[in-house]
Amino acid sequence: MPPPPPPPPPPRSFIYLKTAASASRRRWPHIAPPGISQKFPYSQQSKQAIMTSTAADEPSPPTDAADSAAKPEEPETNKAPKLSDHDFKIYNQMAVRMDYFHENFRRTWNLLWTYATTGERRGGLSPAQLVRAGLDFGEHLTAHHGIEERRVFPALARRMPEFDPRRGDLVRQHAAIHAGLDGLRAYLEGVRRGDEALEAAALRARMESWRAVLWAHLDDEVRTLGAENMARYWTKQEMMSMRW
Structure with missing residues (x-):
């Protein structure tokens, strides 16, 4: 059997x-x-929910009290992954494009600031050409920020607090910049019409109060869009689809 x-x-x-x-x-x-x-x-x-759920399922291994006191548990952070050279270029593409525009703004600002602080018109510009350069600067910067706030910032703000339309640092910088820019444009328009005289001291008075926030913004925005920071929030496929 x-x-x-x-x-x-x-x-x-x-x-x-x-x-x-x-x-x-x-x-x-x-x-x-x-x-x-x-x-x-x-x-x-x-993240906290996942950590809590996993920890509740299994007993904790025995640990020495002294070790626990010496090595407190650190909060979870959103760390950037290591990037290959190829992936770095993909993640850095928005910073590169942004810095291209910002470099144009820096050059024109320096042209105006040189006259405002020394009375020198660089490049042999006439007074009318200098005024025109300043008005173009204001027009282009306003358009640039308008596109950002309508199209770029809302998409990035879904994950990046710097772009939050109510509390984001970069958005607050926009507001401070335009408070000063409006005064500069009004003065240059008056000069163009013949209602005001172009004077170095008068131009400096319309630029100095917001100079620091402008330059900080031009650097901060590019840094925030840099590869290391963007990799903390977006996948490579998402970065490749960002075509602003």
């Missing part, structure tokens, strides 16, 4: 299934656990 078949294995308990699920999440951290919205990158709330 053949021997009886071995008994079936015991059913896996609920605790086993939970532990297996926890191990799976540790192995594949990009798969969100049930009830957690899967987005890239995770919000801080999602």
Whole structure:
């Protein structure tokens, strides 16, 4: 008579299934656990929920109290991945384009500022040409910021707080810049019409109060759009689709 078949294995308990699920999440951290919205990158709330869910499933290993006190757990941060040279160019493309526009603004500002501080009209410009350069500067900067606030900033603000239309640092810089720019444009328009005289001291008075915030903004915006920072918030595919 053949021997009886071995008994079936015991059913896996609920605790086993939970532990297996926890191990799976540790192995594949990009798969969100049930009830957690899967987005890239995770919000801080999602990260905390994942950490709490995983920690609750399994007992903590024994640790020495002194070690625990010496090495407190640090909060999770959204760290940038290491980028190859090829990926760096993809992630840095917006910063490169932005700096191209900003460099034009820097050059024109320096042209005006040189006259405002020394009385010298660089490049042999006539007074009328200098005024025209200043008016073009104001027109182009206003248009540039308008495009950013209508098309670029709202999309980036979904993940990047600097571009938030209500509280973002870069948006607040825009407001401070235009408070000063309006005065400069009004003065130069008066000179163009013949209502005002072009004087170095008068031009400087319309530029000096917002000079620092303008230059900080031109640098801060490019830095924020740089590869290392953008890689913290966007996938490579998302970066390749940004065609502003």
